[in-house]
Amino acid sequence: MNTRRQFLITASMATVASGMARHADAQAGTPPSTPGAPPTFGTGPLSGPPVSAATFAEAEKLAQVTLTAAEREMAAASWRRSMAPLLERRTGPRKVALEAGTAPATIWNPVFSGRAEGPSRDRFVRSAADAPPLPSSDADIAFAPVTSLSRWIERRALTSERLTSIYLRRIEQFDARLRSVITVTKERALAQAKHADAEIAAGHYRGPLHGIPYGVKDLLDTAGIATTYGAEPFRDRVPSTDSAVVRRLTEAGAVLVAKLSLGALALNDIWFGGQTMNPWLLEEGASGSSAGPGAATAAALVAFSVGSETGGSIVAPAMRCGVTGLRPTFGRVARTGAMTLCWSLDKLGPMTRTVEDAMLVLQAIAGPDAGDESSLASRLDFDATAAARGLRVGYV
Known part of the structure; x- marks a missing residue:
């Protein structure tokens, strides 16, 4: 063997195959297992x-190992029988059902024990309160940043219902070519918008996301609304509860207008x-896997969106579509109710048209939740009025 890795893989494959074969011989004539119990190892029906x-010779190419001819024959002879106990755990009387939110027994905590992490204070200072006059064009309103939209709504120059209707019309007008929206939540959106307008008129203003229409990547659960993971087998999956992120945005008064596309099971676009396209170059895919949030935000089909990242799924479509994508530190945003791709790498974050918008959204969705044991309480120190002088840009 050339490397320790090759030795371990090869030894494991050969030893398991050999052990299964010997165990099957030793168990010949063993009486049947108790009804409802898993079959005795190596004695179950072929599966x-x-x-x-x-087959094993081809598999060696992927594992980059080499078995002997005898080891291949031994593995092939015992493989289907050795799979029986594993299959029984999925389909037998004592099958184990793993819910989507069932976390591994081991939890990764990104914070070093005994060390203070992050900023020393919790502070959020918005940019100047003055917003430009409300544009006369619906398109100009749609492309405006949340910083402006929120000021117009707060001072009641613009209603949430009108803004929501603008985005719904843009989805209907443009998304056939972009394919960035999986589900339009029109009835829910208009009801939320009317409720937001009523609250604001009564003097109950929740904050800068109150009445702002948004979309989420369709791996975040929404109660009573399909959450498909972008994959055909799950297109009729309807969860009964909201994800932590959607729940927090609802508490902030935001208006959900769309579930946005992702490459199937959070891979590609x-x-x-079909394929979600870049709104600035329709011959090009939006990149993924947060393709819908990237394309819909860039095309002003929503005011902002929430995507997810495991290995570039926010950064790549943000770069391709020309939006601001923020991949938060692991644990800052709770993933309760989100599809899992990798327990120790998955992160949820905002995709917006400006940096300050991203911070407004992050402030609303960050924080721990009991459903995500890796989520942590954290501080956010942001001052949009501060000068850039004296700041340092870090790079790797």
Whole structure:
């Protein structure tokens, strides 16, 4: 063997195959297991597709190891029988059902024990209160940043219902070519918008996201509304509860107008409805996997969106579509109610048209939740009025 890794993989494959074969021989004639119990190891019925020594020879190319001819024959002879106990755990009388939110027994905590992490104070200072006059064009309103939209809504120059209707019309007008929206939540959105307007008129203003229409990547659960993961087998999946992020945005008064596309199971930009396209170059995909949030935010189909990142899924579409994407530190935003791709890498974050907008959204969605044991309380120190002089830019 050339490396320790090759030795471990090869030894594991060969030893398991050998052990299964010997155990199956030793168990010959063993009486049947108790009804409802898993079969005795190595004695269950055959399961899985037929395999041969040639199958293992092909698998060696992927694992980058080499078995002997005898080891391949041994593995092929015992493989289907060795799969029986594993299959029984999925389909037998004592099958184990793993819910989508069931976390591993081991929890990764990104904070070093005994060390203070992050800023020393919790502070959020918005930019100057003055906003430009409300544009006469619906398109100009749609493309305005949340910093302006929120000021117009707060002083009642613009209603949430009108703004929501603008975005709903833009989805209807432009999304057939972009394919960035999986589900339009029109009835819910208009009801939330009317409620927001009523609260604001009564003097109950919740903050800068109150009445602001948004969309979320369709791996965040929404009660009573399909959450499809962008994958055909899940297109009719309807959760009964909201994800932590959606719940917090609802508490902030934001208006959900759309569930946005993602590459199937959070890979690339192709989902069961087709490929999501870059609004600035329709011959080019939006990149992924937060393709819908990137494209819809860039095209002003929503005021802001929330995407997810495991290995570039916010950064890549943000770069491709020309929006601001913020991949928060692991644990800052609770992932309760979100599809899992990798427990120790998944992160949820805002996708917006300006940096300050991203911070406004992050402030609303950050924080721990009991459903995500890796989520942590954290401080946010942001001052939009501060000068850039004296700041340092870090890079790797």
